[in-house]
Amino acid sequence: MKDFIFLTLSLLCLSGVAQADDLADKVDRLAAPYVESKTVVGMTIGVIQGENKVVRGYGRLSAKDSKVPDGKTIYEIGSISKVFTGILLADAMVEGRVSLVTPADELLPDSVKMPRREESSPIRLWHLSTHTSGLPRLPDNLAPADPENPYADYNGQQLAQFLQKFQPRKRPGEEMSYSNLGAGLLGELLASQQKTDYGSLLEQEIAQPLKMADTRVALDQSQKQRLATPHVAGGTVSRNWDFLKLAGAGGIRSDADDMLKFAEAQLHPPKNDLGTAINIAWQVHQQPIGENDFAMGLGWHVARDGATRWHNGQTGGYHAAIFVNRKVDAAVVILANTATHDIDTLAEQIMRMLAGSSEQPRKFAEVLEVSPEKMKRYVGKYQIVPGAVFTVTVKDDQLLVGLTGQPTFRVFPRSETEWYYKVVEATLTFQVDKSGKCNSVVLHQNGIKQTAKRIE
Template identity: 40%
Template sequence: MRRLFVALAATALVGVAPLGAFAQTAAGPAKPATVSTDRLSDAAIRQILAQRVDVDHQSRGMVVGVIDARGRRVIAHGLMGAGGKPVDGQTLFEIGSVTKALTSLLLADMVRRGEVRLEDPVADHLPPGTVVPTRNGKAITLIDLATHTSGLPRLPTNMAMKDPLNPYADYTEAQLDAFLRDYVLTRDIGGIYEYSNLGVGLLGRALAYRAGGDYETVLRQRVLTPLGMSDTAIVLSPAQAARFSSGHNAALEATTHWDLPSLAGAGALRSTADDLLKLTAAELGLVDTPLKAAMADQLVPRRPVGGGVEVALGWHVWSTPEGGIVTHSGGTMGFQSFVGFNRKTGLGVVVLSNTAGVMGVDDIGLHLMTGQPLKTPPKTRVAVPLAPAAFDKLVGRYAMAPGAVMTIRRDGERMLGQLTGQPTVELFAESPTTFFLKVVDAQLTFAVDAEGRGTAVTLHQNGQNTTAPRLAEGAEVPAPPRPAKVAALSVAELDALTGRYALAPGFVVTVTRKGQSLFAQLTGQPEFEVFPESATRVFWTVVPAAASFTLGPDGKAVSLTLHQGGRDMPAPRQP
């Protein structure tokens, strides 16, 4: 649902795919350009980091690593945490989905050793009795998992998180096995690309089982040690833990570190810029390594993604006149990462941030790789003083949506706004009729009559403009419209859909029944009635949104998927 004032975090790891999946760039470089020495100078990079950290406040600390004709360089700016040590090339960050590139390198190496084949069904390399879904007589293979074409969803739907801020921590292999046993594939295996943390997590588990160890041990023996990546790990030594940065949310508040015990291959690794430069140096062929042949195999494009992008084993590849640009990015609740390289130009770039800032870090990586423009930072707005009398003409209630009212009031010299069910926030004047918020990128414009009295207000947020007319004194809030056609469900069918569904860390959709009606409420938002289209799908009338439910063997919903704004956002049911 559209969230007014406080924007809902994207449930697509940023990452957080439903509950913290890992961010992945979907579009490639805009206009590749020849490598520019000026763009890649230490001074130019340092200026970018200072802008992003000190001016745009998108991170506490950032590190960039570059390999080019001048050798390896690390440029850092900012701190490990509020009042902490400066970040540098040896600071450890959660690297999220960049882990997938290393998991797939392990796959390529095991194929080279003759231990597995890309076409092997993954079930052949899992514990006896593990059931993996099939479709039309076809089994999910290792290459299907490595290229995100397995047909498995982004995340399993039975993630009943004890701690939404560490969503994967208590998800067990037994729960994973139960999900795989019961899940029915909704699309053909090996067909359409659909990014899946579950799929690559399962790949990591299968490879580790085939090699006879746990994921971290096998990866260290086969990949990390040969590459000299001694500071890349899941379990940190005391010395490494001392160099492990705090993670931060977009408000620069410290967040919980993530743990992924049963889906480690999808995003559990922590690493440093120095270590990731070792990886890129090997991928560029600048150093000799026993993994050279496996790396060459890994980089072969395998299946189309769309938009001129192909997926190799764990990497995404854009073909350009300047050579193939190979990248992967990642994000967790408190970190963002980017690794990219171009074998033709010999350029490699690493970008690490200890904050899940809304601007991300991919644009920095692609700017350094190709000359693509950097993202434009949020507009800097300056508050101007207004007389209390000017505020008072705008005070009142405004019908933002059926069932949702924005209340504007004055507290001394401060202007305050509150949307139904949300906290009160301060509004800052840019003019007598335009205001902005500091807690989120949103603005308000008031329409006034000849006497300067507010008649309506328009909220500008997330590219949308929502106008709310002023309510007369004592007027009732308009009721949400009722659709003409609604499916008639029994009480049992309605009850099967009720429950709490974790849409993102800290955001839960609560579905309840009142008589013959269903209601849904997102954390921090008003409750709205939803209307059944069928026994497994409902829709809202206050916003253009719908939700479809997946039912378990007992007929009760085990997850819902929110459909809004062209996105599908799965949410597993909580206990």
Template identity: 30%
Template sequence: MFAARVLFGFLLACSGALGAAPDDATLMALLKERVDDRRWATGVVLGITAPTGNRLLSYGTFGIDDARPVGGDTVFEVASLTKIFTALLLADMAERGKLKIDAPVTTCLHDVMLPSRHGKQITFLDLATHSSGLPLRPTNLASQTGANKYAAYTTTQMFQGLSTYTLERDIGSSFEYSNWGYGLLGHALARCADTSYAALLQQRITGPLRMSDTQIALSAQMKSRMATGHNEQFEPVGPQYMGALVGAAGLFSTANDLLVLIESFVGRKQTALAPAMSRMLTPRRAGDDPSTQMGLGWRITTDQDEQIVWSNGRSDGSRAFMGFNPRTRIGVVALANAATNAGADDIGRHVLDPRQQPLRRHPRIELSASLLERYLGDYRFEDGAKLRIVRDGDLMVSQWRSKQDEDQGASLIHPESERVFNLDDVEARLVFELPVEGKANAVTLEQNGLSFKAERVK
């Protein structure tokens, strides 16, 4: 099991009978805790659609220096929630007979050289389920880190990078989350329709559903309603632009607009897109944890007989979540204006399945600087995934990398004892093997009853 994927994937934290839906007072307390205590945003908006009607709860402000209260019409970067729109475009084109989901992507890109493996070509289905074998980011990106890293990436660069990339695993064999793949998918669909991605999106989805606040290019009016983003250091940052990878994470939207989309998925709003929406849940491939399968764009996670369908995203300055429970026909949107690994995702999941509890705040103690130095270093899991423990001033940070050495994110960690550190934004902990003197020998990641040991390598 790929340890970092377990950490950042979606594993169910509890079991038993499905509980009652959380009430407004409970949810508002959680939103306040996100802003006032954890400082995971200056503003959070939660939208819920249910058979009893819609609810919208919000707390906080547009920014550190902007005291306007956030609400349903506040504009956020929705990051990888864009992938749901791209996958819906794919399903819609298949429903209308414009393409076949299992056809090679070169069906629409005759003049583009794409990587293949053992004679097999990448299909639309492979891209939409993150099983194409393409990595998270383009290998010819100018920088794999830093703010706004995709903005200057052009279509020409994308195709150049793809033409020389060698796939490291069989196409369709395993899950690997890929912005590169979804950028390619968005461009291929636009080429099939002989238009731009933005025009196709407006023609087929946002126009018919009257989602006027869901856009790639911000109007002046939308800019005036946009929450300021904040980076991991809680500093204000500008919007993240995606260049040629707009189909992966290029959209801006509001909670009110995204609720329209979710209402359509649960059948509360009638739309000609209903067959395409249903088709998105039909193909199933392996997801990024044992409980999760991939549909077209959507993750489908099962606990006993209960399923939730969901997606999330993170930009340089935001966190977004949306999903729905097909049985209860409850849907949720959660938007926060800071780049964290959690945002309000867990609150959204709690709404969809109340057995799943929001992240807890664990006890914390202070340790001496000399003791903290003993944990620092690099550790490797059995499957090749890596963990680095570093200090950022007085803070301790866990940095996660895949066995392909791709960035898997970072989390603050806080000591509960001399051996146990809890992750700040994931319900998991690190247990260090600490000798009487010297550096820690190893560390074990514990989460949801699973344990993964990593030995010190540096």
């Protein structure tokens, strides 16, 4: 009988290995075109399907480092940080320190007063977590010394100055409008209440209990050595982002091994206060307001199927995505060292595959070749509105475009004069006269055309 039990257990183990191998093969098949087309330089993918967990690395750490990323490779996860901030809000609720309807200004220093629109109610904490606060995407006094590291020098004094003078256009709860400022402010308020900083609060309340040793805002020296080199779409090396304030909007770094632990905790929350907080954040707290809005938990977007929770994140040289579905007991995490929204498409493909759909590898169109000499006609600065200037450069035979206050991205040719972004749905058309001189560039985005005139 003992031999029979041992044989049965052995067969079950072998069956589990075979299932994991099959799952890895399916992920490999979907991931391969993204590396082969050079859409991403490198990435790590982690998946959970029932009891099977797989972590796979693809591509390379950088053009100069051919090592393949793995589960311990660290990336910036960008706006996925907002999910952690939502759970920190729920955790503060469980501990009785705040409620969803606590006014945000109650947690501000006495010297800081937030204006209200007419006789509207105050901005409450749940407004900050569900993008219904009426706050803008970014504060208008964000003027980075280094545009490629935009949050590095934004401090608490600047944040307080903005909050005291801001005049809201909308009442809280009137509109869903994505706000890095709102989520970042929420993180600052929760940390300030505990007389600590956001990174320390994250470690204490989430990372340490879930044994996520590499999930941090500030990395130690050994972790920095495992931080993947950042790239813009197309493979040009970019810059890391640092946060003084507003880290709750996008300042977390992590690796795939840690993020799978996080995903597992969303699927099967621990039976403690943190598990209770995870479940609170998972619940729907805001129904869609506009036609294109998603329902929201605390930090989480709720997919149209009503079951999948998801978020993505992008900084100057990284893109990340997480999709979790309790109904099918599955999750996918993708961390890439390339700033491209194509990662979201891959994450959706893998999530559908985990749910039972038959998915085919994506086919990428070949990139048209344009000579560097012709690209150099476009180099210069083009003003689209006062204070917003496109800066066009050529580097490593690639055309790069930056907009004031935003990262620089590579654009790709559809023709010699029409170029498109991979990070957003937008196209640039360079206006060239008969002599070959470019005097303006037209931005096509969201059905609107805007012309930027050359200023130098």
